[in-house]
Amino acid sequence: MGKTPCCDKHGVRRGAWTPEEDEALVEYIKKHGHGSWRTLPKQAGLLRCGKSCRLRWINYLRPDIKRGMFTIEEEGAIIQLHGMLGNRWAAIASHLPGRTDNEIKNFWNTQLKKRLPRSSFAPDHANLKSESPSTRHMVQWESARVEAEARLSLESSLHNSFSASKSYQDHFLQLWHSEVGQSFRVIKSKEEEEQQQAVVTQNLASQASLLSSSKLESSSEVVSLKLKNTESSSFANMTHEQQKSSSKANKPEDGGAAESVSGYYEFLDTSDSSINHLLDVPDGEVLFLGQNDNFLNNTLDGRCE
DNA sequence: AATCATCCCAACCGCAAGCAC
DNA sequence: AGTGCTTGCGGTTGGGATGAT
Incomplete structure (x- = not known):
């Protein structure tokens, strides 16, 4: 071109x-x-x-740039949004007034990523590459929906108002729950059925490949990730000290492998202890953002000098 | 004090979407 | 519809700052 x-x-x-x-x-x-x-x-x-x-x-x-350290509630918001949006830094930045995508990206890569258990990363670029155009379109829909829900989730976290998600104030969610969205979801479920068979075959082949290349560990990590929504991860069940040593043990010798992991990251474990771990807050002090009226105020009082 | 390693962040690069013609 | 331009985005890099030996 x-x-x-x-x-x-x-x-x-x-x-x-x-x-x-x-x-x-x-x-x-x-x-x-x-x-x-x-x-x-x-x-x-x-x-x-x-x-x-x-x-x-x-x-x-820009005059409205906010400089200096990220506050703990900003950290929490970034973690929460990144869990929902992945590496969409501009989208994340749009929820944090005065912060730039570049700043958030740097903060994530240099600070937050280090605190995450390595098993939380589940990039799957190979599958994304092979998606059909309609699947990519679906991904765009899903992505936009997730972003809209993230926006609402964050708003409700900050204002402790959970009614917003019901009223579909967001334009996209209105669309998503409209006839257009409904018809789209019908197409989606049909296509999913068709794809399931192919995916099962593909998974069997890839698992066999993983086994043969001694990568069973990563495979089981992915499986365990899928379970995290309904059951706290073993990492979250560890004590603070155990988590620390586990993180150390997971750290690659050269320090390079974890750094090289980029792209989509599924933050499925939103349990309190994991958030505590990520934010370096002692156990028991944090109910998850938005679930505790006093959380932001308390942490602000405690952190701002 | 000198050297080396690591961290951090501003800046760059390439790609893709959106737009105008 | 096709083409080229502009803008925005995410990944990567270069180099200064800091810490370790």
Whole structure:
């Protein structure tokens, strides 16, 4: 197709921004708005590509950026949203005013991911790749629905109001529960039936493959994940100390394998002790977000100096 | 004090969706 | 409908800061 480069790389500065450049960009946007990012650098007298300007503005210079450490309730929200949305950082960021997708992504990769038991990661890229167009479409529907529900869930957590999910205030949920959504779900269930047979065959083949390549452990981890919704995980049932040592034991020798796991992560274990573990809060102090009126206030009091 | 390892985060890259023509 | 441009997104990287030896 011949994608054109986002900018002419000759004579374009790269790397860290100087205070002068920041000032020029802020001044220009204050006066004129950003308009077309492509033409902005020239008009603002910057030797940068438009993409770089956009990124700098969005991630750093915007006046409504909230800087500094994440609060414990922000951490909780990120964990909760990531469990529902996966690595959709922009969607997660939209629920956290003043936080950027980049910041959340970095925070997740450098802080939160380390605290998670490795078995919580269940990427399945191979299956996603082989999806039919209609399945991909379904995934988009599901994804949007999950996002809408995440939004409602978060709102209800923060306001302790569980009535919102019933009234379908969200536009997408209205659509989802409308005739259109209903007809879509009929198509979906038909297709699921057709696919089930293929999936069973595929699973048998892949399990055989896993067995033969001595990866039975990961296979059983995936199976155990599927059970987590109805039963607390063994990890969650451990004491705090056991969890710590378990995390250590799970840590790969080179520290690289866990880092390389990217993509969708199913946070199925939302038990209190797991949240405690993730947030480094002593056992017994946290009822899950939204289930305890005083949780946010208490943690705020305890954390903000 | 010097060197090496690790962590953290700003910035970059490539891709895809949306839009205008 | 096809094409090219712009924007937004998620993954990755480079390099400064910090800690360990």
